[in-house]
Structure formats: C-alpha cells, structure tokens
Amino acid sequence: MSEVRALIVDDSSVMRKIVERALRQAGLESLVVFEAGNGSEGLDVLKARTVDLILSDINMPAMDGLEFLRQIRLQKLAPDVPVVMITTESSEEHVRQAIEAGAQGYIRKPFTAEQVKERVLLLLRVA
Numbered sequence: 001m002s003e004v005r006a007l008i009v010d011d012s013s014v015m016r017k018i019v020e021r022a023l024r025q026a027g028l029e030s031l032v033v034f035e036a037g038n039g040s041e042g043l044d045v046l047k048a049r050t051v052d053l054i055l056s057d058i059n060m061p062a063m064d065g066l067e068f069l070r071q072i073r074l075q076k077l078a079p080d081v082p083v084v085m086i087t088t089e090s091s092e093e094h095v096r097q098a099i100e101a102g103a104q105g106y107i108r109k110p111f112t113a114e115q116v117k118e119r120v121l122l123l124l125r126v127a
Helices: 013-025 039-048 065-074 092-100 113-126
Strands: 004-009 031-036 053-057 083-087 105-108
Touching (some): 004 039, 013 053, 031 039, 053 113
Parallel strands (some): 083 105
C-alpha cells in the first residue's frame, strides 16, 4: 500500500501514540500521522492538509468527536475520507450517533492492532 496520511484526534497524547502504533502494526508502515488534541484542532489540520484516514475519540474537551465529525461534513472537509471513531463509550446510542454523523467505523477502547487492521484497512481499500 502506498503512503497513507492519517489524522488522529484524541485529547490524550499517549492514546494518539497507541493508535499510531496500532496502525503501523496493522501493516501501514508508510504512514504519515497528523495529530490533534480535540475537534477544533482537527478541523485546523484538515483545512491545511490532505488526509486519507481520520481516527477520532468521541469524548474530548473544546469540541468532541461527534461535533468534529458533523463539522467535517458541514464544512465539506475531507469529503470522501473514512472516519473511524475510537472511544470507551459502549452505548448503542453513541454508535448510532457516530454512524448518523458520517462515521464509517467504530472501535472501542481498549483495542488490539488486529481490531484496527480489520476495521481500518478495509476502509482504506474501499476509499
């Protein structure tokens, strides 16, 4: 697979590194990562950069992941880019809200590299 540019949005810098490592372990060796600590920062990155994949936490200060996702669609930023939500939330309501807002996938913490591979690599092939 050629170079993949991914935006990882999470208020925890440790979690951003864990997600990046999981992507690399899933087989994305040629990976360029952009990071953001909340949805507002994520929007700024998308206004300045082109990405192939977005992975976002849901619970964040300033702008949560669901609002971030809504703003991506509203502002037509990264229109055909797959978005995968990563969260500790397990309620079906959050899953439904994420899918309605335009997420193509959903990964619950804690996760394994294998789970990331199953959910993310397929989306990259489709996109």
